[in-house]
Amino acid sequence: MTDILIITNYFPPETGAASNRIFHLANGLQKHDFKVSVLTPLPNYPTGKIFDAYKGKFKYTSTKNNITIHRLWIYASNSKNKILRLIAMLSYSFSLCWYFIWNKLPKTVIIQSPPLLVAFTSVLFLRSKKRKLILNVSDLWPIAGLELGALKKNFSYKLLEKIESFNYNHSDLILGQSNEIISHVTSLFPKKDTFLYRNFPDFVAPKVSESTLSKGKLKIVYAGLLGMAQGIYKLCQELDYTHVQLHIYGGGAERDKIQALIPNNSELDIVYHGEISRDKLHEALISYDITIIPLLNRIYGSVPSKIFEYARLGLPMIYFGGGEGESIIKDNQLGWVAESGNYSELNNVISKINTSELNLKLKETIKESAIKNFDFSTQLDMLINKI
Structure with missing residues (x-):
């Protein structure tokens, strides 16, 4: 049995794509006879507050699915203040350093990036000819920060670029969840060993039936983080509701604004459902x-994991985020595409959707495509051969 350590900023009971991705990876490796341990902060995402069950703890160790989970102290914050966000990252980095000093570590380590600083701390302390470091890159920072408007090209940006290069250079294998990420890494380090590792889901999808097909208005659903990058608040204001009803699940920075918008604008046919567990969410989603899947701005390297999850559910998609995600939707015939940020085109695309095409046959076809092209087990087997 091979020991393997995963260092991540997100892990259940936290919700979201990053948490799910790392959990499925850890669980999959454990099923393939790896002895898996996880280093992660005390749960705090997306609220920026330590979850009640973990308050007052400096470290908490537990076991789930034969995975040992070490939760370390963090100064939790989701503040828009960059100084407070930096302090949060540095606090977790400090906890990691403390853990590295006092504990024996496996020879194989998977490090999640971003956050860049956490990845940098891990790579800096753990790089060794006797240890294999695998960097799992889910988004390209600092490029993504620049495109989101969170960063500017100044001294800090150049410093982050140097940190990014250091992380790539001193990793033995780099996993990228998009072809754009792989291309970016190899443009900097042409000889670097890389592997395309998508965020494929690993769950049994609920059965779709004719009874889940609605009548009347087209029922569109968004489920996920209500953050600045997704732009759901703006989407609520820009949609043409003549023949459309929008349903929203999730939480995040824009939640309060969306909740305030709905009762004060009766012409906006929006239903906000709050946050529910992933299993219950899957059951709910198939009724729409x-x-x-929107992004306020096209982000180089980003491929929303919702594409693969919703395909497994057999749910047709409107992709409104640009980049590599558009090609995945088109190539696998998963739904429709509208130009990122162009709300007129989005409304035009929606208006042309023939509701008679939204039938059981379409949903089953999408599920079959997902099983064939987005199979978690096949991808994991290929990764294990690289480790």
């Missing part, structure tokens, strides 16, 4: 006609 289509789902929408």
Whole structure:
């Protein structure tokens, strides 16, 4: 049995794509006879507050699915203040350093990036010819920060670029969840060993039946983080509701604004459902006609994991985020595409959707495509051969 350590900023009971991705990876490796341990902060995402069950703890160790989970102290914050966010990252980095000093570590370590500083701390302390470091890159920072408007090209940006290069250079294998990420890494380090590791889901999808097909208005659903990058608040204001009803699940920075918007604008046909567990969410999602996957701005390297999860559910999609995600939707015939940020085109695309096409046959076809092209087990087997 091979020991392997995963260092991540997100892990259940936290919700979201990053948490799910790392949990499925850890669980999959454990099923393949790896002895898996995880280093992660005390749960705090996306609220920026330590979850009640973990308050007052400096470290908490537990076991789930034969995975040992070490939760370390963090100064939790989701503040827009960059100084406070930096302090939060540095606090977790400090906890990691303390852990590295006092504990024996496996020879194989998977490090999640971003956050860049956490990845940098891990790579800096753990790089060794006797240890294999695997960097799992889910988004390209600092490029993504620049495109989101969170960063500017100044001294800090150049410093982050140097940190990014250091992380790539001193990793033995780099996993990228998009072809754009792989291309970026190899443009900097042409000889670097890389592997395309998508965020494929690992769950049994609920059965879709004719009874889940709605009548009347087209029921569109968004489920996920209500953050600045997704732009759901703006989407709520820009949609044409003549023949559309929008349903929203999730939480995040824009939640309060969306909740305030709905009762004061009766012409906006929006239903906010709050946050529910992932299993219950899957059951709820299949009752809608289509789902929408938006990004406020096209982000180089980003491929929303919702594409693969919703395909497994057999849910037709409208993709409104640009980049590599568009090609995945088109190539696998998973739904419709509208130009990122172009709300007129989005409304035009929606208006042309023939509701008679949103039938059981379409949903089953999408599920079959997901099983064939987005199989978690096949991808994991290929990764294990690289480790």
